[in-house]
Amino acid sequence: MTDKLDLKQKIQFCVVVLMSILTGAEVDLFVPSFPELQAVFELSPFMVELTLGINLAAHCFSSLIVGNLGDRYGRKPVIVSGLIIFTIGSFFCVFAAEYWQLLFGRLLQGAGIAGPGVISYLIIADTYPPQKQQQLMGILNGCMTLAMAFAPVVGSYVSLFFHWQGNFVVLLILGLACLTLCTIFIPFRPSNSEASISIREYKVVIQSPKALYYMGTIVLLILSYWVFVGIAPILYMEDLGVPLSEFGFYQGSMAATFALASFSSGYFIKRFGQRACFIFGMGSAGIFMFLNLLLIFSGVKNPLIITIVVQFLALGIIFPVNILYPLSLDAVPRAKARISALISSSRFIFTAVTIQIVSYIYDGTFMFIGLSMFLILGLMFICCFKLFREEKNIFV
Template sequence: MNKGYTKGMVLITIILMDLLAGMEFDLFVPSFPELQRHFDLSPFWVEALLSINFLGFCFSLFFVGGLADRYGRKPIIVMGLITFIIGSVFCLWTLSFVFLLIGRFLQGMGVAAPAILSFLIIADAYPLKKQQALMAMLNGLMNASAAAAPVIGSYITLYFHWQGNFVTLLLMGLGTFGMVAIFIPSQPRPAHKEPLSLRGYIPIFQSRPLMLLITHIVLMFVPYWIFVGMSPLLYMEDLGVSLSHFGYYQGALALVFALGSLLFGLIISRCDQKKMLSLSNQIFGVSFLCIALITVMDSRNALVITLALLPFIIGQIIPTTVLYPIALNFMPKAKGRVSAVMQGARLIISALCLQLAGYFYQGSFQSIGIMIAIFILMISVTLFFVIKNQALMTFSKEV
């Protein structure tokens, strides 16, 4: 088989895995108001459908990271996709709300493997600079599709109700499973196999530069997920945005990130990474001011709220592209575990914050805005220390 064709199909399969991991969330959220009415749920229990999914993800991710470092990427991804498919069937077999919760838990457990391990296939095969360029491309393509996901999800809900979204996820899981089975190569098992225990994670937590980097990367994802998780209730239930138009507001943010990532991917090899990271921190400062302003004003305009979030989305582009591959390569023999720690911490914090946001939510952006502003401030502070960390900046130049 042609080598270029094989590499192309591997990249397409990785994109499909990333899309499944992202759309498992974005495709589903437009059906929140209908689910709330169908099962007679409070906002807290609607958000529990996300939190139980995150818990399933976190339950399996530490096993996934260690198993992938021990046995290779492909068999663990295949097992995860099978679990995801079973969970999707449970979500459709909803004799009661409990079945839906079980299905969402299994979906979270299953999607952990492709979410954590997809980029590691690239990290195993390419040097750091090439990884960063491919990361920009993958971010762009994935977020362009993610921009369409809430729009698609809104129309699926409109015409096929909430069950239609789970049928779509089931079909995506089956398709991704087939592509992985055919095109992802089996990785040679390492000669030295570390024991499957939590002790394998200790060196990660003992590395101060790596933990600083992981902390920043984790915090950087949280504000967006708070917004995505709460926006269906805020926009459709309290701001009067129709189901058919809701997806455009949420999708616009992902589209901006996608176009910015693709553009940065074209110029990344000619950029001074340290200067670009400093530019991102300045953008985060602007973002903090925008969110703080509309929070104080308690804006009830969906367009104004969406525009206020755009500087934060733009600020994410450079750190996400540059720093994520550095974190994975900082401990080359523990890539799976490092990825697991980052994904796990991100989802645990996101789940807790979503539950807090659901608990304090009173029909306006104000409580959501306070939480987002606090996290943007923490993101800016941690990025400042990342830029000042000599070990991280030296490593990014040497690899």
């Protein structure tokens, strides 16, 4: 197999990219609708955040299952099944007349999106030459991160013109597009009847300190930002008085930072090396922690200042995650699918639990949001330190 991709491989990669965009946007696209959902369904902050938490929890548990199902029955059947479940959930959300219907739809969306969310990375490993895999995974991670960053921006304007149902219509259309294209262009590969689907197969990964430190560093970095994104609509629009028409500008500035860092990360890593770019990213996260403490103790209520400070966290995520993720998949031999599933599932369950806790103790200020982000990043630095003690030659 040559290093150059043929037309079929390029089309397959485009389909995988579209699935990664859906996976990244699915969680955060509708969060700007939180204030409207509170009013329509008469919900508390805790109850409206539950529409996010139940989705993430379903994604978490489904990820543990689809990782093994993908090895047992093949990649394509698992992805197609997941997209069908996601589409059904999207219908429930679009036509929800009561809160429980919306909650059930979000549960199905989370359970269904786990298929493409976990297995899409494995299609790259199955389909493309070894020389291309790390490069394409970097692009894929960048697209997913960018989708996560831009989703609240797009969602704020969709909500402004089409109300809360509009965002679920967008997800429904994207889900149907992914389902159609995957059915046509993603090849069916032979299944492996000897592959076990038992959760016990994850034991070898969980028992590896190196794998756990990789996952801890990656998951906690992403978690620190998702906590902010999950609560930001209520903080900005309900308590800081930012109109929905302006909320997109604040989210857009962070999305622009993600975009610039994501799509230039490959150039900078090639130009300056993994070590220098990793140090830059972790340094930006450290600067955010310091500025975050200043926000907490000063009681700042200016949304512009808060947004500027969070930009440092956005910069701090891109390089470390894009560098460590491909390396983490080789932390345990012959366990790429399980490591990918564990990273995905733990990321979502920790995000769901943390957002629910923060929304429960939320007092209308940035204080508890900032404190939670500070503690999460503190744990991340501990995991990162232990990772480098466990594997000293990561960047060699």
